[in-house]
Amino acid sequence: MKLGNHMWKKTAAVFMAVMLLATLVLPGSIRHAAAAEAGTRIVLDGQTIEGAEPIVIAGTTMVPIRIVSEQLGYSVNWNQNSGRITIGSSSSPPLILTLGSLTAESANHTIAMEQAPFVRSNTTYVPLRFVGSQMGLGVKWEQASQTVYLQSRLEEPAAPATPAVPVPSTPVGSAPVDSVPVVSTPSSAASIDSISFSDKRLTISAGASVTPKSTVLSNPDRIVVDLPNSAFGPGLLQKENLSLGKVATLPVSNSAVVKQVRYSLFSESPSTVRVVLDLNRSVGYNLYTQGNLVIVDLNDDGIAPPAGTNGKKIVVIDPGHGDHDSGGVGNGVKEKGVVLNVGLKVAALLKQEPNIDLIMTRSDDTFVTLDGRAQLANNAEADVYVSIHANMASSSSAGGTETFYADAARSKSLSDTIQKHVLEATGFRDRGSKQANYLVIRKTNMPAALVEIGFLSNKQEAALMTQDSFQQKVAEAIVAGIKEYLKLN
Ligand SMILES: [Zn+2]
Structure with a gap:
């Protein structure tokens, strides 16, 4: 099956500010990053960024963040005395990074990084994973070709919408345990029949083909998979009252990476099932479909073969x-x-x-x-x-x-x-x-x-x-x- 099916997605708007992070180029910076990593490259939205080689520090891939800002055009203020970098836009609260500090600050939260931003050759580097999870960019590191892929395509998460016409209420929760709830899947929606986790693989089985979208979030680390035009099938509905906003948990044992899996009906209009993998640490993954299955293969390099x-x-x-x-x-x-x-x-x-x-x-x-x-x-x-x-x-x-x-x-x-x-x-x-x-x-x-x-x-x-x-x-x-x-x- 396809390898190229990664679904990229923006994180929530609150993180948009972070995107600004982008430009930590110091005054007078020059276009060359560390020469030691020659051979690695960064591809943003399909275009190789010239002169922007990543650096690996203690296992963490660090990228020069100016490359993003140059493409996306955010304002950056650099205070050389304090070592603080303030990134802002007209629409988002500012985000503040400090050289050598493992945390970034925004108006209402603190964001942890695996490695502190640092300057080398007049270019500021931040962790690749931070770029991905906090800056709303899709990230993939491909070991074989030594390439970092970044994807900025913006797709806002489906917001829980209140239908104009009240949905006939279905007494799922009040149904006796042994009876099959009378819930019909919206005719256009694929039924989600099972969700299971084994090995390093989450398998979601649907009654029809679905096109999943994923988002990586941190604090805590998690992977969010949305299944547009889907609704819970009778098997899963029977387990829980999975009406809008109700969350069911799939316990996971024997995984060093995954704590648990949660799933819920995220939106009724359009009907969207959301599945969240709660992680002990950030991890790469490969999201793909196979027939009517949606599979999330966890793998540190993000290129687990299907x-x-x-x-x-x-x-x-x-x-x-x-x-x-x-x-x-x-x-x-x-x-x-x-x-x-x-x-x-x-x-x-x-x-x-x-x-x-x-x-x-x-x-x-x-x-x-x-x-x-x-x-x-x-x-x-x-x-x-x-x-x-x-x-x-x-x-x-x-x-x-x-x-x-x-x-x-x-x-x-x-x-x-x-x-x-x-x-x-x-x-x-x-x-x-x-x-x-x-x-x-x-x-x-x-x-x-x-x-x-x-x-x-x-x-x-x-x-x-x-x-x-x-x-x-x-x-x-x-x-x-x-x-x-x-x-x-
Ligand atoms: Zn039996």
């Missing part, structure tokens, strides 16, 4: 059920929890696999429709789909491990391989690898298997399935099966 490139196999892991849909409940154990735990353990293992790109249908206690799960895998053009479940029976003596495929030609071999490995891990009775027309394995168009680890209605099996070490063993077995099937060893 899923499935470089010969990698795309594996979709689908922990069954979720949220109001508990799946089977036996001996006090809910299927949705067991299979999520196993799924997250599979995810943690697959993360270590250099030849596998992982996508989860869900990574928390949310519900994704069955169609939504299959569509996600189809849109991802996955190589393998594995749905994880636990079984129930009316008889407490029933037990064992079984795996299903829908289409023998397409999926029996995968199902057989998963069954062999998981059976070995559980030590339960062998119920075999069998044909069944479950929707998720029938509607997925790649090799697809649905594994039933064991029976929650069976006391011993249920007890084992809640154990962390047992879940880990099963996860390892699923991974071993996937790797054997994909001939990755």
Whole structure:
């Protein structure tokens, strides 16, 4: 998939002032930056800026900020005695930078920088990331070509608008937990069916193609992804009252970079879903679409290759059920929890696999429709789909491990391989690898298997399935099966 799909966007107007920052050229400056970085270059809006080489200081890319001001024309006052640079425009409060200081000041807030501005060869340098997040410029550093790309295209964020005609109120929040809220997606809007995070990848699955727009903000660091002409589908609406302004949280564990993901209906007119990644630190990323999927790949150089490139196999892991849909409940154990735990353990293992790109249908206690799960895998053009479940029976003596495929030609071999490995891990009775027309394995168009680890209605099996070490063993077995099937060893 495309690499060139970065969406650039202005930050909020309050930061416009910062853009002024731009000109920290000292009086009498000359056009040459440090010669040591010859070979690196800066491209602004597609044009290479001559004589403006970035400098890397302690891992932070510093850029001469005059290049921006020259293009955008803001006023700059430089006080040599105080070392303060005041940047202003007729429409924004001034922004003040101080040489050697890690903070910049504006009328109402303080902005932290990774490195303090400094002067070299009569040119003032500021951190590239600061330029991106605070000056409303899109930023991308491409290691391979040693190029900094800056993009100034202005696109104001969609403002929450109050429709002239009141929207018929839909009692989403008052709906009983188990009922499907009667909320229809505006006909022109794509439904957002699932949002999951795995590895370094946020995957948003939509019912139709959407064109995402992203913004990077700091203090705290976060990436904002807006999905114009979209609205929450029934699965996500069921979880929360996601009426305008209500925010749901997707917890993220095992990520050094991402704290959590939040999502909300940002605007009703036009209907816009906003997804925010709350970060522990600033990080580069690649935003792209693949079919109806919107994917944010986090990567420090911002050039993470899209899923499935470089010969990698795309594996979709689908922990069954979720949220109001508990799946089977036996001996006090809910299927949705067991299979999520196993799924997250599979995810943690697959993360270590250099030849596998992982996508989860869900990574928390949310519900994704069955169609939504299959569509996600189809849109991802996955190589393998594995749905994880636990079984129930009316008889407490029933037990064992079984795996299903829908289409023998397409999926029996995968199902057989998963069954062999998981059976070995559980030590339960062998119920075999069998044909069944479950929707998720029938509607997925790649090799697809649905594994039933064991029976929650069976006391011993249920007890084992809640154990962390047992879940880990099963996860390892699923991974071993996937790797054997994909001939990755
Ligand atoms: Zn199930």
